[in-house]
Amino acid sequence: MYAYDIETGVRPPSHVDGRSARAERTRQAVIDAHIALIRAGELKPTGAEIAARAGVSLRSLWGHFGDLEKLFEATGAELLRRQDDAYEPVDPSLPLSERIDAYCRQRAELLEFIAPFARSSEVRAPFSRELQHNRLRYFERAAFEARVLFARELEGVGSEVRCQIESSIAISTTWPMWVSLRDVLRLPVPDAVEVMKRVVKALIAEAVAARRPATVG
Structure with missing residues (x-):
């Protein structure tokens, strides 16, 4: 049957x-x-x-x-799903200054959303492989978004330097940086965004300066 x-x-x-x-x-x-x-x-x-x-x-x-690990995994997946539902990519055709501004404001909004969960993760992550994995996923996502959004500026940069710059942008736009700005320095969100923008702008300028000269045919 x-x-x-x-x-x-x-x-x-x-x-x-x-x-x-x-x-x-x-x-x-x-x-x-x-x-x-x-x-x-x-x-x-x-x-x-x-x-x-x-x-x-x-x-x-x-x-x-x-066990808790499976609950952490499921909760992390749900938080990512909610973020994906609300995510609107920044238009990569915008002028560079507008892209940096929109990107940093978007990252700040996301970081304010995940702040309670990031603080909770800080307490338990040293003892949880799943929470450590969740942190890595957030970092990799930020690096991927930067790679796509600033592809024009990163084009022609050597692979090692490019990887370092992408990682630096990811670090400067994820929780480790944000918690320093918000919880340690006690900056309000607009001021914290301005600091983030300065860092990203400097890193993109470094990328542009590191481009290989075009090959003359």
Whole structure:
């Protein structure tokens, strides 16, 4: 007996599908609860606090995620999904000054969004491989965005110097830099953005200066 209509390919409703849907709702409720607690200022929410916020039992929470690492992985994926939904690439055809301004303002908006989660990660990352991986993903994404947005300025730069400049831009537009500007120096967002813009502008100027001379045919 087929588990689906062989003519339409549509599976009929089943108790299994219902259980899967309930399981997915429970998983999402736990992830949402984890995010809500961190956003509310709880840097190290416990399993019991997350379960209570989600309206599920502690046993159900660990039955779906197994351990904190799996919960960190799922929460990180959800945060990236939300960022992707809100992301609008800066137009790479804009003049350089406009690109730098738009890019840094966009990065600042993102960093303010992830600030509670980055602070939470700082507490637990030394003991969590998954949180360390999440940090690397944010860095790699920032480097990729810079590579695309400033492709014209990076063209013709030697691979080693280009990689160093891309990494430098990523560092200057991700959490390590932002936390220094906001939490250590206590700069308001507009002032922190201006510092970020100065750094990116200087790095792009270095890239342009490092271009190889065009080969004369």
